[in-house]
Structure formats: structure tokens, C-alpha cells
Amino acid sequence: MKNINIIFQSKEKPGSLKFASILVLILVCMSSCKKYLDIVPDNVATIDNAFTLRNEAQKYLFTCYSFLPKDGDPITNPGYMAGDEIWSNIEEREFISPSWRIARGNQNSDSPLMDMWNGLNQGGGGLYRAIRTCNIFLENVQDLSKVSDLKLDERQRWIAEVKFLKAYYNYLLLRMYGPIPIVDKNLDLDATQEEVRIKRMPFDQCVDYVSNLLDEAIPNLPVIITDRTNELGRITRPIALAIKAKLLLTAASPLFNGNSDYAGFRDKDGIALFNAVYDANKWVKAAEAAKAAITAAEGAGFKLYTFPGSQFKLSDTTTLQLTIRGSLTERVAQNPEHVWANSNSLAVFLQQVAMPRLMKGTDPIPVGVARQQLAPPIKIAEMFYTKNGVPINEDKTLDFSNRYSLRKAVKAERFYIKEGYTTARLNFDREPRFYADLAFDGATWYKYDSPSTSDENTFTVEAKSTQLAGANNFGWYNETGYFVKKVVDWNMTQSGSGATYRTYAWPEIRLADLYLMYAEAKNETLSSPSSEVYEYINRIRTRAGLQSIETSWTNYATNPTKYTTKDGMRSIVQQERLIEMAFEGSRFWDILRWKRAAEMFNQPITAWSVTQPDEQSYYRVRTVVNQNFVAPRDYLWPIRSYDLTVNPKLVQNPGW
Template structure:
């Protein structure tokens, strides 16, 4: 009877806030356990085994960030482009990037789970996730429920559910700004006035999420000891990293004293943003990031280093395998993955990124659809570790001119191959992250069993990786090498991709969060700011910030000022975390979208077959980012109709 009542109110906004008995459907795979259909909540909390299935249901709502079609940050900005054919590749994020977002049927609607907002299936919204977390917490807090559950395990499960609930709230906050806070589910008989929940002010939302994480911390493990079945479950370093990301977001210009939101109020006139800048928020963010670093270090996390191989490889290639492996190495061998999500795999991501390297590769088994624009290629440093616009020893004034590679460059560019000047004299991350016409692409099945005379990309129109297959081609002439595991093999019968769980948070990300927040909280950068940036640069084969700018930059004292170091840290983040879905959210919170997302998307003339014709820059699309509207996602118009107490985000 109760299940019938739930069905009657399951349409629209009311479904989000009612707590009627939940008919659990089979959720997405998590730790190889698929919950059974459960008729009532009471059955779900009779025995430990059933309650654990409900906990895994709470995990199952984690966004599928390992797939670029469902990672809200992957293609919604300017970092990755694709072709208009959209052959077996419908990216709602890319529709947002092209100005298609709308309030009637929002793309990547995490509020309700529609149009890619809940992953492969609709109606998988994060308020539904929060509701399930609330159900779990309420029942596990009742010690008369699940009698065969030990006290220690009960406390740990409660802590996990609280952090998951905090993360879902943070995800919504980052996307929508102020949201309704649903700390407890409403009874099915709750009056209409209670069901129509209002959005809470932004700072209140942040404090609520931060407090949830603080409540959970004492009962979370530092590390996962049962690595065969529990990898990916919440630990103390994960919880602290989420808190650091939350507070960094709250301290950033979009949300900290933004005058654009001065008139943004609810229906009762309550201001939803505090438009007075608070430098203390940066101090809180820095402290949170440092706590996350300390917890991760105690738990044994460190920056990834490629362990080596029996193949004879140059130091140049080994460096690239280290840079790539920080993302692609599986987390049971990768101590940089503070949080990797086994519920989000990367097979499709690699398929979409991989170019055809030989004619033997079956068309469609390497689809080469993910295409970074030319400006992303230009973003990476020179080999001296400074921007191409600042390097006083390397001339990039004619960056699109043609140049022939020499034998000394053979581990980066095919010896004797002619390509654009922009592809020469770049930092190791450029070559580890990007494939391009003439660029070497070493992987496990190299025909020479080494990086001498190995694979390289041939991307002109008539070449194997050229624009000669409907929909399965690269729109800009740059390919994403970073996300394709080096163990990938291809042949006449297809391709084999070694899957890996998506790294939600890497230690390098936390290092950069700390450096950024600390720099903003000080009058000028100190040794700690430099140290955490320099550790990442050292892994990438670059000199320190201090040495590189002093020796090679036309602005040699840039790193000594707060503003200058801010610019360096932001570029370092965009390089180090490239193609991981981070750039979009960073550009928004830095309030730089009107600068970066209003630049044209450009690439090479991919339909041309000769060198001279191919290396002509063409404009693919002119982006238009409208501020302040596009900084926050719209709430679906239907939800505003069902709940008149909700207010829409500015501009929508």
C-alpha cells in the first residue's frame, strides 16, 4: 500500500522530497554487487547483507565521470571538441558548449537526472541520491535495525553515507549555486507547505556540507585494507579532499563576493549570496587542503612514477608513461589516486580518444572523436617550463610555420616528419597528453618492442587517422593521448583497451588546491606555495617555478607576486589536470569564462591532404558565453511550476 502511495507522488519535484517506501531497482555495478529488488524499506534493513546492498545503492549515484558523455565538465567548456556528425556520440555537454543549454529541458540535469545528468539512464538525479542516503542513515542510526551489524561497521557505514550525501550536495552546489537542504526526508503525509522547500543561501549550503563531512571523519578508515572488494569506498583522505574542493570552490571569485549576484533573492526576499568578499574563506580552503594532503600522506599516497618495464625505452618515453600513468594506471597499483571510482570505467573514453595508427586497425575500434582545440595545444609550456608567449629563448612568433623533425626529436616526433612549429620544443606533458600529425604514440604493442621506430599519428585527410570516415574522425587535428592506457593494443580484429577506474581526485589536484588557496590567503607567495607546485613540475620534467621564470621568462619576477603566482598556478592546473574534466569547473569558479569561453574554436584544415594545405588554421566554431547567466545551470522550468518557492538562477 505504501509503495502505491509512493508511485502516486513520484512525478516532478514532490518525488525528490518525499520519503515513501522505496522500490529499489537494480543499480549500476559497484564492487561486483547488484542489489536485488526490495519491496519495502523494512526488508532492506533486516539483515547486514541487505543493508549493505542499500549502501551500495547510495554509491551507485556517483556521476559517471569516466565517460565524456556524462562527465559534466568534460565537454561543456572549450577543452574538447568533436564533429557535428555525432556518430554514436551524443554529448549533452558539447551541446552546452555550443550554446544549447535551456531551462525547459536542461542538458546534464543533475537535479533530476535527465539528459545525461544521471549517467546512462534518466531519472537518476542527485536529489534522489540524497533521499536514498537519508533513508540509509535514518535506518542504520536505529540500532534496533540490522541486528547482525557490528557497532564499528555501523558507524563506518553511517560515515560513508554522510560523505556520499555531502558529495552529492557539493556537486549540486557547484552546478546550481544555492540549493534546498534536505537533511531529513519528509513523511509521505507531510503538508504541501513543507514539501515546497526553498533554496538555502549559498554559505549555509557550504557550511552544511562541510559539517556533514566533519561528522563523518572520526569513523572513516584511513586506508582500505580489504583491497579485493572495497577499493573505491570512502576513506578519511577522500572525505577531506572533497571538503577541500568544496571550500576552494566557495572561496573562489564566482562565489566569494561576486557583485553579479547582489539581487539574487528567494521569494521572501532573502539574499542567496553574500556579495561581500571574505579573504578568510581562502584560509579555510588552504587549511582544508593541507589537512587532506596530510591525511593522504599518512595513508601512503604519493605522486605516481612509472615502475619500469622490460622493454628498452628512452628516458623521454618513460617520462611520458609516468605522466599518463598518473591517470591511467589502475588504482590498486597507483598511489596517486586518492579517490578512484570503480563504478565509472573508461573503456568508452579510450575508444573515443584513440586514433587509428595503422591501416590494419578496424574502423570504429579507434574512433578519434575527442579533439582538443588549437588553443589547448598552445596552453602547454615550452620545454623550459614557461608559457610560449613568455619564453625569451625560444621563438614562437611564427608558431604555425612548418618545420622538419630531426633524429634528436624522434621520441616526440617522427624523424624527418614535417609538422607545425607549435609542436616542437614543448614540455613533456604536451607530448604525453596530445597526439598530432607526426607525433609519436608509443604503446605496449610497438612493432619494434621499443620506442625506436614505433607508432606515430598520420592525420592528413587521406591518412589512416585522417578525416575520411563519417563521424569517426578528429575535428581539430589534435588527439587525447593522456587518457589511453599504454597497454592498449590494436589489430585486424579490433582493439583492446585496458580499463581503469576513473580518478575522481588525484594527489596532484590536492597539491594544486593547497597552493592556490594558500597563495590567495597571503600577501605574497611563500615557500609552501612554490613547493607544492614544484613537486608536480618535477614529476613532469620541468624546473622549479623560481628557476624557470628567472632564467627563461620575459617576466622573470612574475612568481614573486600574488597576482603573478595566481596566473602560474591557474595555468599549472589547466595543464596538469587537462582532459580530466577539471578545466570547465575551474574556469567558472575563477570567473574567467567570459575571457576563455568566448574565444573561437580552431584547428588544422583536416580535410586537406598535403602538408601545406593541412597546416592552415581554420575556425571551427565561435563560442558565446553569456554572463552571468551561463555561470550557473538552469533549474528545469517544470520544477519551478511544481514548487513555486523555488527561484530560477539569474538569466534563465
Template sequence: MKENNTIINRLRKSIIPIASSFITLFAVGACSSDFLDVIPDNVATIDNAFKLRNEAEKYLFTCYSYLPKDGSIYHNPGFLGGDEIWIPYKTSITSDVFEIARGSQRRANPYFNVWDGNYSGGGPGDNYRLFTGIRHCNIFLENVTDESKVPDLNAAERQRWIGEVEFLKAYYHFYLLRMYGPIPLMKTNIPIDAPENQINVKRQPVDECVSYIADLLDTATAKLPEDNALVPTTEAGRITKTIALSVKAKLLLMAASPLFNGNNDYATLVNKDGTPLFNATYDANKWKLAADAALAAIQSAEANGKSLYVFPQSPFTLSAGTMTQMSIRQAVCERWNSEIIWGNSNSQTSDIQKLAMPPLDPAHNHNDARKILSPPLKLARMFYSKNGVPINEDKTLDFSNDTKLRVATNAERFNIKEGFVTARINFDREPRFYADLSFDGGVWYKYDSPSKSDDGTVWGLKGKFGDPAGASHSFHMNVTGYFIKKLVDWNQITYTTGGSFYKGYAWPEIRLADLYLMYAEALNESEGPSATVYQYLDRIRTRAGLAGVVESWTNFSSNPSKPTTQTGLRDIIQRERLIELAFEGHRFWDLKRWKLATQNLNAPITGWNIKGTDQTSYYQEVTVSQQQFIGPRDYFWPIPESAMIQNPNLVQNLGW
């Protein structure tokens, strides 16, 4: 492995590249004196790096700097690597991650290669080299755990820093495990004079990887502060006990899922010495461990005052439905709100808002509201009806011809402009549909809405060819006819003279709603349907303006007994998760761990005919692209050929 051979020589006693391009990690939503709001100077040697607290803190910054920028479509494969968001190909932007969704992943110089970092992300920002990040973490831990070093660092702060870096080391291992499957475990840095058999490390079995990462998270948790102990104005974004517990829950949920738990498709993946890297025997107890971990994270979060976000009373007059939608939207966009478990300040969000936002007026600038992030029509169909059940199950509403045209009435004015003709699929939908998405004729309520109210003159989207949000721009166009409202802060202001202002927020890596859904899923798999499973699902549904699971299915579904069986409730939980966390980068990973990617990522990407100029020509379902996902190959990234050549002990993932 390149990292094992060359980084040692580079870092052991020579110049250490301490993130010269490191961004101000914790600047979002806080003052200029924030923790880590410093660009560190280069440090000549490792010895000098740990002589005093000030220099050691700069090395702590380096360990943080490898956190993936998950709020960027260029650097989060969950956005453009699957089927949740489509973009025009090589026009407005170029993204290497999008090549994965298009079926173009390759073994030589893979797209989004975080193994050794030799890839072009296709956008702004540094390449990820997560094994290098782990190496920096090991260097930090080796030195800061030595109490003879950094003598001006007090004991409490020393323990906290050690806990933070132990967490980061565990998280970088988790990130690699999720992408590549079994990985080498870099528990300590390999000495410069180590024999070749130690330098050429092997991949370790999945269960061993999970155990190591979980144990490291436990070790870190004991040293980390409670969320309530942080100073909000200066320490927002630093790792806490609740964050570590939540990542452990995410790790164990993944380990219990079909991709990692008894996956016979990978039974033949073995090391060169014959060691199996996947345990082909299903272990039901892994779901129990995942449930326990999720509950521990929830209890920690709630003890620290975390709760599902509810939009506060606005100075403007808003209907109850709009207030519900604002709670859904701002759970993501409101800075450091009560629901955010982990806000990643290493990832800014102004760019993704600009790429999601459409022009709502002819005077709005297409360069500042590019509208290119395009959910496929199947994502629009995924959301529930207004009765809280799938549209193909709702026995009281007919969605059999969901492309049929219909005129919006006064009663529907808070969601669709009154008198507008649009497709049947856009009517009678749940609040999350209108909170997350916009469409031709859809209302887009935000801070600068002309009437300062949702019952008057409000922004409405027009998406046909030649309209403000239509596909007539040479580069910036939406390719499906659906637009992402969820990721754009309601404070976004579009100036009619050109230009937009976007209020940035730290990317929400984990929300409390995610923990509730993890717990419900693991509990259903380990124990089956129960009042507790319904309780945690219904907490999320209540915030989303829906009745509870049992009530909704009993009253409105053609399959009323569905929530009473483990299989039926599994389907409900999975769909609930895909809806609640839509457009946050989770769907890609969830479809993989559930082993549902083969059926979902081979379906065509469809949308409206964006070249249509009137309602008849526009509302025709057309195929934008035909995806290809080859299983089991595409469930994991290929290990780069260069790494395979440099380390003869590595074995390649199946199919590559």
C-alpha cells in the same frame, strides 16, 4: 519540487527501486568477489530492507549507485560542456552535454539536468537524479542509525556504513551546489503528511550550503577508515577518510573562489522572502580555510602512503624523456596507483579510451579507435615550452609564427618521427605536451610498439586527409588535428586484423597532484608567494620533467619577476592547474569558479584544416566553431521549468 512531492509517496511504504540496473561498482581492477560486485534484488518495503545485514548492504549499494560517471563523455559536463574537447557534431556520437558547449542550453528540459533527472544523456547509462540519491541516503541513515534495526550488523561496520553514506549525501549536495549555485538542503526526508510549506522547500544561501556540506563531511570523516585499512582486492573504490578530507578541500576552495566569494553579479538573486542567496562581501578568510583543508587532506594522503606516480622501470629500453611521459600518462591510467586519492569505480573508462584513440596503421579499425575527442589548437598552445614557461613568454625560443613548418631531426625522434614535417608549435614543448597530446607526425609509444623500444620502430600518427588518423571516415573523425593520448592506457593493443583491447581503470576523481595544486592556490591567495607555495608547485613540475617555478621564470621568461607577486603567481598556478589536469574534466569547473569562463568560452574553437592532404594545405589554422557563453547566466544551470512550476518557493537562476 517533484522529488519532494512524489518520491515520498513512492518510497515511504511501497516498493523501493533499488538500482535494478546498478553496475558492479567496484569491479575495476579487482577480483570477482569485490565489495558491491552484486546486482541487488528488489526489496519489498523499507522495513524489510533493514531487517538483516545482507539487505541493508544492498541499500548501501543503492546510495553508491548515484555517483556520477565522470569517466564518461556522456555524463561529465567537464569534458564536452566547455572548450577543452570538441567533437564532430552528431556524427560518431550524440551528446546532450555537447549542446551546452555549443550555447544551446535551455530552461525547459535543460541539458544534463541532474535536478530531477529528466534529461537524455545522449549515451549509455542511467540519468542522474541526485535529489533522489540524497533521499535514498536519508532513508539509509534514518534506519541504520537506529541500533534496533539490522541486528546482525556489528558496531564497527555500522559506523563505517553510516560514514560512507554521510559522505555520499554530502557529495551529492556538493555536486548540485557546483552546478546550480544555492540549493535546497535535504537534511532529512520530509514526512508524507508534512504541510505544504515544508514540502515546497526553498533554496538556501551559498554560505549556509557550504557550512552544511562541510559539517557533514567532518561527521563522515570521523567514521571512515584510513586508506591503509582497505583490502585492495575487495574494497578498492570505497570511501575513506582521505577521500572525505579531499572533497572538503575541493568544496572550500570552490567557496573561496570568485564565483562564490563576494560575487556582486549575483547580488540580486534572492528568495521570494528577500533572503540573499549570495554573499556579495568578499571574505579573505575563506582562502585560509581552504588552505587548511587542503593541507589536512595532503597529510592524510601522505600518511597513507600516497605519492606522485612515477612509471616503474620497464622491461623495454626507454629513454628518460619517454619515462617522464609515461609517468604523466599513467598517473591517470594505471589502476589504483599511488597517486589516486579517489578512483570512482562507478565509472568505466574503456569507452572514453576508444573515443580518444586514433588508428595508427591503415589496418586499424576506425570503430575501435574512433579518434573523435579533439582538443582545440588553443589547448595545444596552453602547454609550456620545454623550458617550463608559456610559449609567448619564452625569451629563448621563438613561437611567434607557430604554424610555420619545420622538419623533425634525429634529436627530436622520441617526440616526432624523424624527418617528418610538422608545425613549429609541435617542437620544443614540455613533456606534458607530448604525454597528453598527439598530432600529425607525433610519436605514440605504447606496449605493442613494434620495436619494444622508443628508439627504433615506433608508432607514429599520420593525421592528414586520407591518412590512417585522418578525417576521411564518414563518422569517426578528429576535427582539430590534435588527439588525446593522456586518457589511453599504454597497455592498449591495436590488432592489425581489426579490433582493439583497452585495459579499463577506475576514473580518477581526485589525484594527489590536484591536492598539491589546491593547496598552492589557496595558500597564495591567503598569504601570497612563499617557499611553501613554490614547493608544492615544484613537486608537480619535477615529476613533469621541468625545473622549479622561480628557476624557470628567472632563466627563461620575459617576465622573470612574475612568480614573486600574488597576481603573477596566481596566473602561474592557474595555468599549471589547467596543464597538469588537462582532459580530466577540471578545466570547465575551474574556469567557472575563477570567473574566467566568459573570456575563455567565447573564443573560437580552431584547429588544423583536416581536409588538407599535404603539409601546405593541412597546416592552415581554421575555425571549427564559434562558442557562446553568456555571463553571468551561463555560470549556473537553469532550474528546470517543471520544478519551478511544482514548487512555487523556488527562484530561478539569473538570466534564465
């Protein structure tokens, strides 16, 4: 479980990833243990041998960890491209993303994409297989007659870790499928056919089950990792509390809390799988859980990241951008914001497909140094605030009604946009996170190997069709004219023959995420926002170089009292979350749980005319595709049709 702090030379993305597949839940329950021995390290001959000595049992512990999704890869992260945040080009050159095919309306029930239930179609190893593996571990390690050389305190910690993992895998299933079958213990090999046909449990009961598992795990988890050389990435108490907060926030959200669309959703025995009555107390529980997670994280030393400086002379503007980018990309050993950095998932390929070509000679053949395939639509660029910290359509001092017109950058803007360069008005007068997270035609892109050794006269993205980062290389081009700068570590270096990316463990939980969760939940428990709600949002805004909510809205917004109402603050919190968590795989799940997907995923995906060579033709808005999100069907993943045939007690999600 070591955190790998090394420098990677970029390589070609391997061909299609190969994952083991399994049958549906009923077959999982009926199969013998020996079927799964391929996942026990070192070819341990039997399950009994796997739990005779500490060293072998520890290998099985790490097997339980091995199912953690590799969310730092945009292909294997199920929510990274399933919504509207990132687009790509239709050629899919060495970048075949099933989740992006979901975004284009290709999800189905015969062979579901990103099928994490079974582990099919880029669904990883299958979460029910992961749960079964955890059950095997718990059954054996909880037996004090086994693993005789395992000390009691270490035994308790390992049990707690696997209870957490089991809870987390169930949470991921809940988030995708809603009500799920609960497999708390593996069935005996001689179980009857009736016993192995397990039903889906009502959603609220599933939430209680996962929450209770986390509560059982939390007391025996370490507060911090002391052996950072060997144990970074293993589960701690703040991590478990953070996932409990995420679980309860999801359960409190409109998709799962009083959703009338699911009022008639029942199993074959007539039992309702959702409670269609709104429960305000769910928000109270979510707020309490988020506050507990914050208290634990801050008590363990976690805090918002700030860039510590470098040997180079940098402007305050660039230093702030490196703070914002570093909150995601700075490696865990130097990053106090990463409450949970998943060392099972390293962000290497993600950086390659985000990176534009910035210098001559860096053609992506043969090492794929800068494929520039991740492309946020124009509406994502429009989502970020103005420099005054309010939405572009609410700023009374800046006019964005002509945002697609052209404007030339002046010297004072050179750390954002190349001096003298003409680009869209949309790209001017924006908040620091806009320039830290995104790049565009004319944008500056400072990194370690800057030719000037400073942020003066540094790299610039030039993205018209005849320019270096333009759409002129089959399949390796940017579809929209916006590039994802946020995910690329600033230590990335290029040469005429290749590139070096400094990798980092993917942060599953940042402290900023916890602050946002608490502000959202707390606002829902009140009749009007409190100073505490403002405080936790303002901590993030201050780090992002913005004034407080109160100051920004009072002085610059067309509706200066918006932040004083519960509904107004809900809108502010949601936009703040979409901005702060941009390009981290959060937006898709947030929009689903807010029950806003029918609104937001049915808007056209628009882009600049990237195949054009000059300013006037390039800066014409075009529609790439009109998305089609079908509600309520698309809010939940389909269960594979074959699973319903094998297990007649299962029912399909509505609309599928």
C-alpha cells in the same frame, strides 16, 4: 565495490543511456517510499525488510554508492566537454554528448541538458533521488534496533560512508546550481503542501551544511582500504578530507566569494542567496582543508606516480611520458597517486573515442577500436609550456610568433615527432606534458605492442585526410588535428581485427590535485607568495620533467619576477592547474569558479584544416565555431521551468 582489474575487448557504445527519471524536489518529497524500491537490490519487498539483516542493508549501502557519476565517460561527465577543452565533429556518430551541446550554446531551462537535479537528459540517476536514498539508509541504520546482526564499528563506518555520499551529492549540486534546497531528512508522507515546498538556502549556509556532514563522517572512515579485493572504491578519510578541500576552495573562489553579479539574487521572501561581500577568510579555510587532506593522504601512503619501468628498452624521454600518462591511467592497485579511484566508472569508451588509428586494418567497423573523436582545439595545444617551463608567449629564448609555420623533425626529436616528418612549429620545443597528453600529425605514440618492441621506430600519428588517422571516415574522425593521448593506457594493443584496452577506474582525486589546491588557496592568503606555495607546484613540475618555477621564470621568462607577486603567482598556479589536470574534467569547473568563463569561453574554437591532404593546405588554421558564453547566466545551470511551477518557492538562477 570491487575494483575491476581486467582487460576489456572494445565494443560498440550502447545506444542512448537509459536513466530513471523523477519529478522535481517537491514530488520527490511527496512520493511514497515504495516508488523507490526498484533501486533496492534483489527485489526486497519493503524498506523494513531491507534493514533487517546485514546482507540486505549492505545492498542498500551499495545503492547509495550507485549514484556516483560515471565521470570516466565523456558523455556522462557533465563538465568534460561543456567548456572549450575538447571538441568533436558535428556528425556525432554514436557520440551524442549533451555537455558538448552546452558548449555549443544549447543549454535551456525548459529541458536542461545534463539535468542532475532531476536525472534528465544524461543527468544520471538524479542527485536528489540519491540524497533521498541516503536519507532512507541513515534513518534506518542509525536506529540501533534495526539490522541486529550489524556490529557497532561496521555500523559506524557505513553511516560515515553514507554521510559522505550525501555530502558529495549536495556538493555536486552546489557546483552546478549555486544555492540549493537542503533535504536533510525525508518528509513524512502526510506532510503538508507548505512543508514540501522547500526553498533554496543561501549559498554559504549550503557550504556549511555540506562541510559539517563531512566533519561528521571523517572520524569513522578508515584511513586506508585493507580489503583491496572487495572494497577498493569505498570511501576513506583522505577522500572525505579531499572533497572538503574541493568544497571550500570552490566557496572561496571568485564566482562564489564577493561576486557582485549576484548581489540582487534573492528568494521570494527577499532573502539574499549570495553574500556579495568578499570574505578573505574563506581562502584561509580552503588552505587549511587542503593541507589537512594532503597530510592525511601522504600519511596513508599516497605519493606522486612514477613509471616503474618495463621489460622493454625505453629512452628516458618515453619513460617520462609514461610517468605523466600513468598518473591518470595506471590502475589503482599499482598507482599510489589515486586518492580516490571511482570503481563505479571505468574508462573504456573514453579510450576508444580518444584513440587514433595507428595501423592498417584497424578500421573502426565493427568494433569501434579507434574512433579518434576527442579533439582539443589549437588553443589547448598552445596552453602547454615550452620546454623551458614557461608559457609560449613569455619565453624570451624561443620564438613562437611563427608557431603555425612548418618545420621538419630531426633525429634528436624522434621520441616526440617522427624523424624527417614536417609538422607545425607549435609542436616543437614543448614541455614533456605536451607530448604525453597530446598527439598530432607526425607525433610518436608509443604503446605496449610497438612493432619494434621499443620506442625506436614506433607508431606515428599521420593525420592528413588521405592518411590513416585522417578525416576520412564519416563521424569517426578528429575535428581539430589534436588527439587526447593522456587518457589511453599504454597497454592498449591493436590488431587487424580489433583492439584491447586495459581499463582503469576513473580517478576522482589525484594527489597532484591536492597539491594544486593547496598552492592556489595558500597564495590567496598571503600578500606575496611563500616558499611553501612554490614547493607544492614544484613537486608537480619536477615529476613533469621541468625546472622549478623560480629557475624557469628567472632564466627564461620575459617577466622574470612574475612568480614573486601574488597576482603573478595566481596566473602561474592557474595555468599549472589547467595543464596538469588537462582532459580530466577539471578545466570547465575551474574556469567557472575563477570567473574567467566570459573571457575564455568566448574565444573561437580553431583547428587545422583536417580535410586537406598535403602539408601546405592541412596546416591552415580555420575557425570551427565561435563560442558564445553569456555572463552571468551561463555560470550556473538552469533549474527546469516545470520545477518552478510545481514548487512556487523556488527561484530561477539569474538570466534563465
